[in-house]
Amino acid sequence: MTIALFPGKFQPPHLGHITTLMKLYPKYDKIIIGITQDKPEVLSQEKRKEIFEAVFQYLPKFKVVLIKGTIEGSNSSDNLPQFDICITGNKKVVEKIRSFGKKAEFIPRSEGIGYKGEDIRKLL
Secondary structure, eight states: OOEEEEEEOOSSOOHHHHHHHHHHGGGOSEEEEEEOOOSSOSSOHHHHHHHHHHHTTTOTTEEEEEOSSOSTTOSSSTTSOOOSEEEESOHHHHHHHHHTTOOEEEOOOOOSTTOOHHHHHHHO
16 A cells, blocks of 8 residues: 655645646555645645545545644654655655655646646735
8 A cells, every 4th residue: 555645835725736636646545635834824724624625525545634834844754644655846845755764756736727826825
């Protein structure tokens, strides 16, 4: 059983995240969506978790968890759930996860209308 961790701030969750997660769905036995903390918050961690749980409620491979702090600012993987590989579009996170002696893979972020958190935050 291969467990993938897909961490992020998801400020806010958007179509690019969902598209990427659906591409990962057939590749792994379980996918943990790890929501890290972020300041300033557009949406609370709990609200972001609710959104992902609603979107993926009928896809049993997904599990949504809250992660204290950020991965980039962490000194160990102790606050992370158990996983076999971390999949992320953030190269700093790839480096940090590898520094913990864990497997990490960079996945390019999805491109298209409504796929950039930065653009969505500007509209909010």
